[in-house]
Amino acid sequence: MMGGMDHAHSDMQAAGAPAELAARLDAAAASCTRRGAQLTELRRHVLGLVLEADGPLTAYQLLDRLKETRGSAAPPTVYRALQFLMEQGLVHRLERLNAFIPCADAGDASGHHHHPVQFLICRKCGRVAEIDDPAISEALARAAERQGFHPGTVVVELEGTCAACAEAPR
Numbered sequence: 055m056m057g058g059m060d061h062a063h064s065d066m067q068a069a070g071a072p073a074e075l076a077a078r079l080d081a082a083a084a085s086c087t088r089r090g091a092q093l094t095e096l097r098r099h100v101l102g103l104v105l106e107a108d109g110p111l112t113a114y115q116l117l118d119r120l121k122e123t124r125g126s127a128a129p130p131t132v133y134r135a136l137q138f139l140m141e142q143g144l145v146h147r148l149e150r151l152n153a154f155i156p157c158a159d160a161g162d163a164s165g166h167h168h169h170p171v172q173f174l175i176c177r178k179c180g181r182v183a184e185i186d187d188p189a190i191s192e193a194l195a196r197a198a199e200r201q202g203f204h205p206g207t208v209v210v211e212l213e214g215t216c217a218a219c220a221e222a223p224r
Contacts, residue, residue, distance in 0.1 A: 078105055082144050091142060099123070100135040101156070104145050109180050110153030148173060148182065150211045158184045170194075170208045176216035183216070 079102055083093040093101070103119050104111060111119075113132050120127040136154060139145040145154045157171075170191035174183040191208060198205045 075102060075105055082142075085144075086142055089142065091138070093142075096124075096131065097135045097138055100132060101139055101144055104139070104154055105156050107155075110148055110151050110155045110182055112151075112153045116154070146171060146173070146184070146209075148175070148211060149209065150175060150213065151182075155182055155184070158186075172210040172212065174216070175211055175213045176219055177213055178215055178219040181216050181218070 079093075079098055082101055083098065086093040100116060100120065103116055113129065113136060116136070117127060117129060117132045120132060136145065136147075139154075140147060143157055143159075146157055147154055170186070170188075172185045172187060172190055174185065176182070190210060194208055194210070195205065
């Protein structure tokens with residue numbers, strides 16, 4: 055796992071005991087309520103699947119898992135739930151992988167949910183680490199400003215090799 059403010063998602067879920075998962079889902083529901091939104095049973099289920107995963111999941115992988123308990127689930131169902139979860143800052147979409155991971159700060163008590171984020175994506179094992187480095191965000195904002203550009207959402211995805219894969223014997 056990365057140090058500091060890094061969050062390796064596959065390591066995060068490893069500690070996903072049922073009580074911890076329930077606590078994270080309850081915190082997410084409370085976070086939604088504070089913002090005047092509702093984490094419905096379906097949205098909670100989709101979030102639970104993302105939280106339980108060992109890594110990023112595509113919408114169709116989520117649909118397959120959802121169909122195990124909700125046989126009639128259809129793609130629009132998953133996409134609507136994921137859109138809501140992204141709007142609430144509970145999951146992130148990895149553009150490069152077209153997949154979803156939980157936000158490392160999902161459901162935190164501050165209600166702070168939209169933050170600049172950077173992802174480190176390992177090409178070898180698929181591990182994704184979420185980092186929140188303000189210096190990166192500030193540098194991008196200054197560079198955009200010099201060009202007269204007004205950024206909206208800023209997401210940085212870096213592909214490379216994680217520490218575990220770099221240290222592994224070849």
